[in-house]
Amino acid sequence: GIQVEQSPPDLILQEGANSTLRCNFSDSVNNLQWFHQNPWGQLINLFYIPSGTKQNGRLSATTVATERYSLLYISSSQTTDSGVYFCAVERSGNTPLVFGKGTRLSVIA
């Protein structure tokens, strides 16, 4: 099956710093999503981005489908950005999302 690798596994930032999280995937996909899991365990969808670039406030994401990777950018990080960020992909419609192991982000004041 498709493999999803995320890096780095752990990241500690000072509040206000910027960061880039990476997701590599092993095959073509028709769906790529980034999720944030907050410290209470809730999973929230951030972006649906199988290709191209999207921005939402301080977060943006870029997927280069031909090279099979996606990047999540967090600018001016805040303590509320802490948690685990997951990349998940789907090879074709109506198949389950396959998750990477996540990047655990800790933003300290």
Place this chain on the structure above:
Amino acid sequence: NAGVTQTPKFQVLKTGQSMTLQCAQDMNHNSMYWYRQDPGMGLRLIYYSASEGTTDKGEVPNGYNVSRLNKREFSLRLESAAPSQTSVYFCASSSWDRGVPEAFFGQGTRLTVV
């Protein structure tokens, strides 16, 4: 409130006991899923149901059974719990109805098997 509701939120079982995790969604989604999350492992798929009346195994199905009771409800059963099934379990539902995928997750069930 619209979304995915899981029960219970916490459970402690003794080895060999059985239990059923309940999940319901009210978004009229066709697809529903059960994942487990272990430290450092991300979310791994246990079972999924692409539509009412169908279920399929995921990556880690051993020791589990599922039932898609109707379009709204998808339950996960542990027949004889083992310590290796200590984990956080997430139910999810999804849809491509409007050409863009929507995926929603429940709050999770933290299960400890002693």
